[in-house]
Amino acid sequence: MQDLSRFLRVATLALLTFSTGYGQVAGTSQPTTQIPMSFWQEFTHCPMIRLIASLFESRPVEPAAVETGTTVVFGSPAASFGTCSVAPLDPIEDPAAQQLEAATGSNTVDVTDMVPAAARALDRFEARVASVGGTMVLKSAYRPASYQHHLQNVWYKWMTELRNNHDPACQDLRAQVQEEFQRHHLIETQHPVSVSDHTRGLAFDATVELPPNARIGRRKVTLDTLAHLAGLLRPAIIADPVHFKFMGVVRSVVRASVRPVRRGRNA
Numbered sequence: 001m002q003d004l005s006r007f008l009r010v011a012t013l014a015l016l017t018f019s020t021g022y023g024q025v026a027g028t029s030q031p032t033t034q035i036p037m038s039f040w041q042e043f044t045h046c047p048m049i050r051l052i053a054s055l056f057e058s059r060p061v062e063p064a065a066v067e068t069g070t071t072v073v074f075g076s077p078a079a080s081f082g083t084c085s086v087a088p089l090d091p092i093e094d095p096a097a098q099q100l101e102a103a104t105g106s107n108t109v110d111v112t113d114m115v116p117a118a119a120r121a122l123d124r125f126e127a128r129v130a131s132v133g134g135t136m137v138l139k140s141a142y143r144p145a146s147y148q149h150h151l152q153n154v155w156y157k158w159m160t161e162l163r164n165n166h167d168p169a170c171q172d173l174r175a176q177v178q179e180e181f182q183r184h185h186l187i188e189t190q191h192p193v194s195v196s197d198h199t200r201g202l203a204f205d206a207t208v209e210l211p212p213n214a215r216i217g218r219r220k221v222t223l224d225t226l227a228h229l230a231g232l233l234r235p236a237i238i239a240d241p242v243h244f245k246f247m248g249v250v251r252s253v254v255r256a257s258v259r260p261v262r263r264g265r266n267a
Helices: 002-025 037-044 046-054 095-103 117-133 147-164 166-182 223-229
Strands: 065-068 071-074 133-140 203-209 243-246
Touching: 095 147, 117 133, 117 203, 117 223, 117 243, 147 166
Parallel strands: none
Antiparallel strands: 065 071, 133 203, 203 243
């Protein structure tokens, strides 16, 4: 009730002001009334006047929410990470390949599915390394074709799509593939081939350490000498030094014959 009384009083003063100003414009002799500043303050702060004025005010439009994937952001869609454009690794469906993948890093190597002659050559080589005081760690032997495909998939995914990929949406996949690349001891300069000596059961990978002066009898021997004696060779010593392939020939150690010393009659 008090607000209504105040509104009527302010409205009366406003009408009075309008009428005095109109009379001056029309050329009448009525004097012009000066309205004090306090009147305008009271007029603009009147609740009824403010209610009427609010009906004509324009409100700013709130930015619409943009939903990208599982993240909801306001404003520009560029603020969201979105989805990685690189496809994940192909699933491993072959049970034998799954078993090898699960055993990676645990020194579980399939030698039973190697060609029998190649498996025997592996045994001979391991025995010769031990005979000169060396050590050998077998990394890989037979691989099914499906597992070889997995290694190819990891190599190409890392080298061609993710190694230099800095998209924030791809960082989880990048870390996963990098871990796979390192766990399988893949080499950046050599991509796995579709059909290899491993899928044919003719090769194995091993790291071998020999003493500095490894010898068989009096003869100094090297790693490749021991491999040849077992019927093996390393076809890519620089690019893939841990790769040994069965070549089907077993070589024996050539022993120098000892000739008796002939003494002269006048010795």
